[in-house]
Amino acid sequence: MSARDPLAVAVLMFDRAPLFETSVPISVFGGGRPGAGVPRFDVRAVACDPGPLRTSAGVTFRAPHGLEALETASTVVVPSWRIADERPPETVLGALRAAHADGAVVVGLCLGAFVLAAAGLLDGRRAATHWMFAPTLAALHPEVRVDASVLFVDDGDILTSAGTAAGIDACLHLVRRRFGARAAGAIARRMVVPPQRSGGQAQYIERPLPDPETGDPLGEVLAHAIRHLDDPGLDVDALAGRAFMSRRSFDRRFRALTGSSPLQWLLAQRVMQAQRLLEGTGSSVDEVARRVGFANGVALRPHFRRLVGVAPQTYRDTFRTGDAFRAGRPAGTGGA
Structure with missing residues (x-):
């Protein structure tokens, strides 16, 4: 190379x-x-x-x-x-x-x-x-x-x-x-x-989400999911149950609404919330991971890398210091 x-x-x-x-x-x-x-x-x-x-x-x-x-x-x-x-x-x-x-x-x-x-x-x-x-x-x-x-x-x-x-x-x-x-x-x-x-979500939420006030059950479910991303028990089966739908019906309705699978949407929401916490708090990567529903930083890391392009610690270091671009080094070089 x-x-x-x-x-x-x-x-x-x-x-x-x-x-x-x-x-x-x-x-x-x-x-x-x-x-x-x-x-x-x-x-x-x-x-x-x-x-x-x-x-x-x-x-x-x-x-x-x-x-x-x-x-x-x-x-x-x-x-x-x-x-x-x-x-x-x-x-x-x-x-x-x-x-x-x-x-x-x-x-x-x-x-x-x-x-x-x-x-x-x-x-x-x-x-x-x-x-x-x-x-x-x-x-x-x-x-x-x-x-x-x-x-x-x-x-x-x-x-x-x-x-x-x-x-x-x-x-x-x-x-x-x-x-x-x-x-x-x-x-x-x-x-x-x-x-x-x-709001920084256009690359993850492909279509507008329904307003919970319209009575659409998915609108309330998705709003609930965003409010409870820290709950490790929040998964697709739990969301389907909250919508009073079978898993198959929920998957089909969700894809029709958002253009994404429920699992990928939920992972994307958790990663985006992790980005906000890494930027705005001093919590450790493990603590950030737990606050968005992952067991620890090890569980968060592959999803974060896939969606953001760099590791969580590298992302945080860039936002905290700004040294990466001043040194002519992109944020993705090195780091955990």
Whole structure:
């Protein structure tokens, strides 16, 4: 594995791609913000087609870097693509595969997910794209588990997002995951956008939850679950019983409502509450784990890593000190 700069972000640009989507990662990662508590990213605009590039609106520009810029970037972003059913250049697909195999985090925003899928990077994975193009992505790449209901999907070394503004959400999430909440919050304030939409739950709760006051039994059950995450006896069977449903009926109704299985939803809620406690309290990781329904930190850790991308202690260290991004070290390097 080659040495990759943790602050280098390569942004791939294509001829006739939309300007807004193309500019999203540059807006999030670029334009140094001295004194704002943000790492000084090395943003590399990469030309993926020869000659001057034109946006879909006819604006012409030149990108200063070639595909070789992917060789040392720790983050590679494909922010857009021009036509869903057009295959991207093989040189680009090969460069993406090589960067991913060498340890880079690869991000596909909106139609950029089609480029990642064409490279084979989404095979067997859950992925997001603009809801209008989700059926096309599923048809062209049946090996990809397309989720049209989420703002973005974080699969660790691969991130994909829905369209337009959801690309901002995904990029801010990546900053938060790797460099901490302070860095993401500072960027969000400069851009005058929320650091996490829908209370930080959009990437886990795929559809709006029912209001308990409407009389929907699931609304009351889910509200009860969120209030009692610390109860280790709170499991799917207990929730089904509270809804007066069989386990099978509850699973089916829950998936129809949220787009997620009851178990994955409950785990996600517990991990998100653990994030809040790690950020805002001095409780040990074991104590945090018990307060969200796990027996101990060992039981919490694999679920936390899967959903957040780093270990609980590493996450806490980033939020407590801010040293990780000042030293140019992403939050996921080292730690328990």
